[in-house]
Amino acid sequence: MDGQKGAWVQIQYSVLEPEQRSPFLPQETKMCPLLVWQKGFLTQEANVGDKVEIFTITGRKVSGRLVKINPVYEHNFGKPVLELLSTGIELRKYLEGDVK
Amino acid sequence: MSKDLSFMAVMSRKNEIMKRAVGIDYDIFESSKISFEYEKMMQDIGYSIEEVQTIQAETSVGNTQLIELRNLTNLARMAAPPGKGARIFIKDEANNPSGSFKDRRAAISVYRAKEMGYKGVLAATSGNYGAAVASQAAMRGLKCIVVQEVFDSQGIGQPEILEKGRKCEALGAEVVQLTVGPELFYVTLCLLEETGYFNASLYTPFGIAGIETLGYELVNQVRAKTGKDPDAVVITHAGGGNVTGTARGVLKAGSEKTEFIGVSVNLAGLHMASDKDFNRKQFTTGHTGFGVPFASWPDRVDVPRNAARALRYLDRYVTVSQGEVFYITEALAQLEGLERGPAGNTSLAAAYVLAQEMDADQIIVVQETEYTGAGKAPSAQLTFARNMGIDVSRGDPRDDRPGSRIIIPEHFSQIGIKDINLDDLKKSYIKKCIKNYDIKDLTTADFEFLAQDTKTNKKYVEKLIEKING
Numbered sequence: 001m002d003g004q005k006g007a008w009v010q011i012q013y014s015v016l017e018p019e020q021r022s023p024f025l026p027q028e029t030k031m032c033p034l035l036v037w038q039k040g041f042l043t044q045e046a047n048v049g050d051k052v053e054i055f056t057i058t059g060r061k062v063s064g065r066l067v068k069i070n071p072v073y074e075h076n077f078g079k080p081v082l083e084l085l086s087t088g089i090e091l092r093k094y095l096e097g098d099v100k
Numbered sequence: 101m102s103k104d105l106s107f108m109a110v111m112s113r114k115n116e117i118m119k120r121a122v123g124i125d126y127d128i129f130e131s132s133k134i135s136f137e138y139e140k141m142m143q144d145i146g147y148s149i150e151e152v153q154t155i156q157a158e159t160s161v162g163n164t165q166l167i168e169l170r171n172l173t174n175l176a177r178m179a180a181p182p183g184k185g186a187r188i189f190i191k192d193e194a195n196n197p198s199g200s201f202k203d204r205r206a207a208i209s210v211y212r213a214k215e216m217g218y219k220g221v222l223a224a225t226s227g228n229y230g231a232a233v234a235s236q237a238a239m240r241g242l243k244c245i246v247v248q249e250v251f252d253s254q255g256i257g258q259p260e261i262l263e264k265g266r267k268c269e270a271l272g273a274e275v276v277q278l279t280v281g282p283e284l285f286y287v288t289l290c291l292l293e294e295t296g297y298f299n300a301s302l303y304t305p306f307g308i309a310g311i312e313t314l315g316y317e318l319v320n321q322v323r324a325k326t327g328k329d330p331d332a333v334v335i336t337h338a339g340g341g342n343v344t345g346t347a348r349g350v351l352k353a354g355s356e357k358t359e360f361i362g363v364s365v366n367l368a369g370l371h372m373a374s375d376k377d378f379n380r381k382q383f384t385t386g387h388t389g390f391g392v393p394f395a396s397w398p399d400r401v402d403v404p405r406n407a408a409r410a411l412r413y414l415d416r417y418v419t420v421s422q423g424e425v426f427y428i429t430e431a432l433a434q435l436e437g438l439e440r441g442p443a444g445n446t447s448l449a450a451a452y453v454l455a456q457e458m459d460a461d462q463i464i465v466v467q468e469t470e471y472t473g474a475g476k477a478p479s480a481q482l483t484f485a486r487n488m489g490i491d492v493s494r495g496d497p498r499d500d501r502p503g504s505r506i507i508i509p510e511h512f513s514q515i516g517i518k519d520i521n522l523d524d525l526k527k528s529y530i531k532k533c534i535k536n537y538d539i540k541d542l543t544t545a546d547f548e549f550l551a552q553d554t555k556t557n558k559k560y561v562e563k564l565i566e567k568i569n570g
Contacts, residue, residue, distance in 0.1 A: 073474075075257070078477070
């Protein structure tokens with residue numbers, strides 16, 4: 001099994017199918033289901049893709065499809081932006097009167 | 101008996117769910133057809149400055165530094181006509197426990213929840229407010245759920261919101277992350293019904309009262325440093341709470357001539373509920389997508405009456421482009437040694453320009469900063485922009501196109517602001533208010549309320565209504 005009982009995982013489930021959504025939406029949004037991603041502790045061992053139950057941090061029981069085990073934080077600092085890197089150097093030159 | 105959890109059924113229960121979740125009976129403040137007793141509501145339900153100070157001191161919120169930005173002031177003077185270039189000060193709100201001025205709001209909301217015996221608090225927000233509520237809940241021993249709008253339908257998360265989710269988790273909160281859509285409110289209602297938690301709404305009187313100390317402090321700090329009152333305070337505007345709370349605090353400190361200038365990042369052309377547009381912006385709050393609708397119709401929120409009413413306080417409302425805010429963020433870091441999040445520098449970008457219109461001995465205050473980190477930093481957001489097919493290049497900021505082109509200024513003199521016509525927003529607001537009523541039915545109280553809510557006078561309101569009715 002991918003994940004043991006008590007493993008920290010991420011699940012996904014649908015809250016509203018397209019036909020159940022708010023009537024006042026742009027078409028591209030209305031076509032999609034409203035989905036939720038949540039993290040919690042597995043109540044039973046399971047494989048990725050299985051329908052599972054988790055306990056959330058506040059102790060609620062939530063069900064969904066198991067998508068990730070020990071989910072990594074993927075946001076980062078990105079790549080250096082050349083267009084911003086020279087800002088400080090340029091501004092220093094102006095401040096110190098080297099350039100107008 | 102299990103409840104009907106369909107979208108329409110839950111939305112129809114909205115008022116009763118909200119009443120139980122915020123503990124306020126708004127009906128008692130309704131006075132006439134349109135008007136309600138705003139000041140009475142703020143006094144009865146809110147807290148005084150002294151009470152707020154006491155509560156915030158208990159959880160280490162507030163009393164942040166006011167820093168003079170001498171290098172940025174000198175840069176502004178170099179771009180300005182002779183004799184112009186006001187002194188630029190910044191209030192370092194990033195030094196609150198969870199890294200933004202939202203801690204002030206959360207401090208009071210969570211205190212209220214604890215006082216009223218709730219077991220937990222819930223906040224529907226993709227912004228810094230979530231972490232603020234989580235932090236205060238941790239301090240006061242309440243459970244916390246934060247509901248965010250994070251992903252598009254492809255499962256791509258906005259990096260800034262992913263960071264905010266991480267932070268909420270780090271502070272012990274449960275985080276519920278949704279795909280794009282206003283039905284976040286429906287999910288919030290379902291969770292409130294299920295858990296019985298307190299709704300730490302952004303728009304209740306106690307939340308706004310929490311921000312008043314920000315305005316109150318900055319006036320006293322400016323007086324101590326300069327011997328004068330601030331000539332202008334620049335405030336990032338989205339939902340209106342920042343503007344309302346800060347202005348009320350400044351006025352309570354007795355600084356009556358201060359001009360209040362709201363600023364939003366210009367995202368014109370992007371639809372806020374669009375799955376396609378969601379990840380084509382680098383600012384998830386403090387932008388025109390919230391700022392304009394919330395100014396012209398404040399009562400669109402989760403509670404029946406919004407305590408955040410920007411048109412009541414704003415003297416001016418301007419926009420800046422995304423590229424200009426990123427540029428100023430670099431300048432703040434490299435010239436003033438303060439690495440702060442870009443979203444918290446929206447008003448700094450405008451203040452830099454506004455200072456050039458003012459005399460050199462005047463004082464302009466930027467009333468916030470926010471923390472920065474993975475997902476929030478300019479490099480993170482601009483890398484994400486490029487990955488989403490947005491062009492990032494140097495040039496003239498006037499060529500900036502929200503959703504397709506981010507222009508980093510080539511020279512500091514290019515940074516500019518665009519005015520949004522407050523008159524148009526006031527007209528739009530008044531039009532919406534009177535839409536369902538016959539003019540003959542409006543009372544004196546209604547006219548007075550509209551005058552106060554638009555920072556105008558009875559004559560202005562009467563003339564406008566005449567014009568609207570042809």
